[in-house]
Amino acid sequence: MTLACGLTLMAMAVALSKLAGLGTSPISSIPNVVSLMTPLTIGQVTMVFMVILILLEMLILRREFSWWAWLQLVPSVIFGALIDTFTRWLAWLPLHNYAAQLTATIVSIVILAWGVYFEVNSRTILMAGEGIATAVAVATKRKFPVVKVWCDATMVVVAVILAVFGLHGLVGVREGTILSALITGRLVNLYTEMTPNFTIWLHERA
Structure with a gap:
């Protein structure tokens, strides 16, 4: 339930930022650009992109790669489908000037941070975006937060x-x-600090 809530919020945020037109989050930046270059929707490209990330995990980890990692496809497919759904649902928003676009972008970041907060605290299946960062962290013996920044920057x-x-x-x-x-990362940390009891409650339900 916690992961589902996180996926829903993150998909809503990506759809809103997509419609605003000022750029999406780093993990969705490649699918967003490719969707503008091809007939595919951002949600469809996201699904393909997640498969590519899992294949990269295989190449990086080699013998250490667990076939259970393919379970990352489950939330990834749901995530991609939800992005397209919210993109259709929110298409009515009047984002015709820069002020409206910037406001929508900021709102999307706030929502995205909540989504990431729920995803992280669900303690269930990793999304492929976190999975690739984890794989690189294991292979290079670096700390996950540092590697995550590298991966986002690379994307x-x-x-x-x-x-x-x-x-x-x-x-x-x-x-x-x-x-x-x-x-986004700073907001996730802020949410965690502001809601310690709620965070503990989510962990107990995980």
């Missing part, structure tokens, strides 16, 4: 390269992506 760089060469500009990767990268 943004790849998205920028795709946008520049495929769309001839920073389309799909903009200030919203930077804001999300800078703010």
